[in-house]
Amino acid sequence: MSRSGIKHRARKLSRNRYWQSAAGIALTFLIAGATWLYSAEPTAAPDMNTAMAVQIQHNDKPWTEHDSRFSNFVDDLRAGKVSEAVTGNDHLYVTLKDGERYAIVDQLGLAARQTYDFVARYTTPRFQFSELKERPSAAFSAGYAIDMAMRLLIIGVVLSVAWPMLWGFVTSHLKRKKKSKITFDDVIGCGEAKQALLDIAAAQRHPERFSSLGARAPRGVLLTGLPGTGKTHLAKALAAECGVNFIAATGSDFSSMFYGVGIIKVRNLFRQARRKAPCIILIDEIDGIGKRASEPRMGETEQNRIVNQFLTEMDGFNGAEGVLVIGATNLAESLDPALRREGRFDRTIAVALPTLEDRKGLLSLYLSKLKKVGEMDIDRLAGTCMGLTPAAIASLVNQAAIFAAREHASSIEERHVIDAIETNRIGEQPSGITPFTEQERLCIAVHEAGHALTAARLKIGKVDKVTILPRGQALGVTLVIPTEDKRLHRKSELENRIVMLLAGRAAEKMYFNEVSSGASSDLQEATKIALSMVSGLGMGPNKDLATLSVMREAGIEVEPGKTLDQVNTLLREQEAVCDALLEEHRDVMDFIVDRLLMEETINGTEVYAALGMNVRSLHAHDAQGLEQAAAYTGS
Secondary structure: OOHHHHHHHHHHHHHHHHHHHHHHHHHHHHHHHHHHHHHOOOOOOOOOOOHHHHHHHHOOHHHHOOEOOHHHHHHHHHHOOEEEEEEEOOEEEEEEOOOOEEEEEOOOOHHHHHHHHHHHOOOOOOOEEEEOOOOOOHHHHHHHHHHHHHHHHHHHHHHHHHHHHHHHHHHHHHOOOOOOOOOHHHOOOOHHHHHHHHHHHHHHHOHHHHHOOOOOOOOEEEEEEOOOOOHHHHHHHHHHHHOOEEEEEEHHHHOOOOOOHHHHHHHHHHHHHHHOOOEEEEEEOHHHHOOOOOOOOHHHHHHHHHHHHHHHHHHOOOHHHOEEEEEEEOOHHHOOHHHHOOOOOOEEEEEOOOOHHHHHHHHHHHHHOOOOEOOOOHHHHHHHOOOOOHHHHHHHHHHHHHHHHHOOOOOEOHHHHHHHHHHHHHOOOOOOOOOOOHHHHHHHHHHHHHHHHHHHHOOOOEEEEEEOOOEOOEOOEEEEEOOOOOOOOOHHHHHHHHHHHHHHHHHHHHHHOOOOHHHHHHHHHHHHHHHHHHHOOOOOOOOOOOOHHHHHHOOOOOOHHHHHHHHHHHHHHHHHHHHHHHHHOHHHHHHHHHHHHHHOEEEHHHHHHHHOOOHHHOOOOOOOOHHHHOEEEOO
16 A cells, blocks of 8 residues: 555544544534433522421521431420421421421431321321422532532543544454455475465455356354464465455454443444455354354353344355455354354365375465574474474474574574474473482383383384473373374274383383372373273273264263263273283393483384384384374373
8 A cells, every 4th residue: 555545544544533422422422412411400499388398498597406216206296286387408408396496317318208208198288298399509500510420521521532432342343354364385394275366366266156056155164173284274265266355353353341242343343344245254263153042141142142243144145245254263162053064164174184294385385484404304394293293393383483592502403393393292391490300210210211111112103202200291202203194093092002102101010019199190191091992982892883972962861871881891901911022032121221310311113123123114103283292201
């Protein structure tokens, strides 16, 4: 945009804010003035039909200097002593037949109301009763006017600031870049998702191909996948590929502390998209909109209305208008089922983790953005990064640069990247911790040796490093890296994983005839796998095929005791396999323990050498998620 265009836009925004502020102030004074006139006291003349009222109007001291209680007034009424009573000025003035005078404080008007009820019971009143309506004094009128003027001024100033802010909250998410500069060439990996989005891009660029066949272009696309897999980048690349405008919002943008503002935001979003058509709307973290509740509580009513407005808007336009809605979420099950149906979100595209070739491209891309990078073995690094998302790879490359700067290195070397990968997997080595005792070092070494031996012997990934130094929250770590991408896992592979998780505890029991608290996280992970095998995969000891989650959804009560028995049986069976494996290789265990006590950190090749195995010929039998396979903590 030219300089003159920028100045023109700035003047236009300034004028808009000026008129919004002026409208807020005018609205404030209009409402406050009407309220003032409506609530002001009438200026009718006081009722002075009696001599007593006239005297009170001029001087009420003869009554107010004798305060009394309402109970005394009631006693005087019953005795027939009351001659006249006048209410007004927050008092009930009483004159007795013998000339005695007194006043009762009556700020709430309760005494006057009960006196009136007493008089109304009798056709012929026993005493004279009247009401004194006093005209406000000049001082009171002036004070009241000044007070109201100050209130109007304060409210006007507040609204003059709040009104533009409120209007900005309603429309802020619409003020986005018109064009996206990210293309599919900038998005590495996500091959299947790219191909599906390219079909959609063709429908946006050449709608006549579809209309000539009677086909309808999709209205919405839902991108799902793990955090950091590139869903937002894919949506921006699709907008650039189609050559259309791009509006970005998030699910939380439609929430507001003001009732009804969320619905206004939804309407404005789609209205703006129609004006900019052809246009792509990206709603990141669309699960923030949530589901509708069948019996909403107070806080859920507005959420139901926002979801309903979305349903209406997505049904309110067709593909010919050139508006496409892309939703990105990590929790697709949190969306309302009516929003996910065909005709609204026609396509659901799963964005998978990057493959080996994708990881090579990502590492090359992010390393090329750094300065002074040394020689790198991209193939080795890409294999070590298995299971990481593109966002995680970008982060660890940046972390490698931080490590190099910490060491005052002249360039970023491969060891810095490896350190960053290990930090990402098992945490950074803490500093300033209390040194371990010899007994604790021995216990941690035995624990980690058990993990390392079983992982290498059962070929569960690649044992890369074993250390008894603390990393993150762990007191010791065995780093096992998956060596291939897998989506299916056999029963034997899952059982081997349980064996490896139980190996640290089993090694402690074999060496010390007791176990320590260091196996708590291992037991938790092993229990999760065993429970999944029993309740969802049909791999339990009893070979039951019923899935517990489906039975719970159907409302069928499931006795947890039977499931717990199967989980315990499965864990006991694998514990026996683990004990036998460690006893068979007791000499290798002793060697690994001695090396750990001597060096504190050893390479995985030493473990394979002690077992007589060639690490290069390994064929891993497991490559589950990195969170489960990367680190196995010790004590």
